[in-house]
Amino acid sequence: MVRRPVAGILAIVLFTEGIGIALLNWFLGVVVHRQKMSLAGLDPSMMSVSSKAGGVVFGLYFAVCGLAALLVAVRDRSPSGIWRILLISAAVVHGLLGAFTVGLVGWGAFAYMMVVLALVLLTLMTYDRQGGPADAPPADGGAGDGDGPLTSPAASTTP
Secondary structure (H helix, E strand, O other): OHHHHHHHHHHHHHHHHHHHHHHHHHHHHHHHHHHHOOOOOHHHHHHHHHHHHHHHHHHHHHHHHHHHHHHHHHHOOOOOOOHHHHHHHHHHHHHHHHHHHHHHHOOOHHHHHHHHHHHHHHHHEEOOOOOOOOOOOOOOOOOOOOOOOOOOOOOHHHH
């Protein structure tokens, strides 16, 4: 249905975002180093190295979150364990980044962050709790499938 394509698109977006964040921070580190910029007396080379390291770490984080989404798309199962935690943390990060980008960058960046947040939430919520596809038939043989009135087993017994 729509689960696999959403998870696949999310994986592509997160991989692209990870590469973009890493390259942006690397570029900022190069600019700080070449311009010998300093903030409140901090060493420019230390600022350059920490910008590059932060970009690589944050880029790897998004790449691992993209791997989690890719595994969901390939397996067509709900993420579990650490993969689910990573996708939940990616949702939180995109929510916070969306809130910050409204004032700093503008509404376009906010819209992008909210689209990524929606993709993450769709990936997390379109699978049921047991780990199988959401549209799989119930294990009890169809009770509650909408074909008839809902009755409990105790109510259907007659004396």
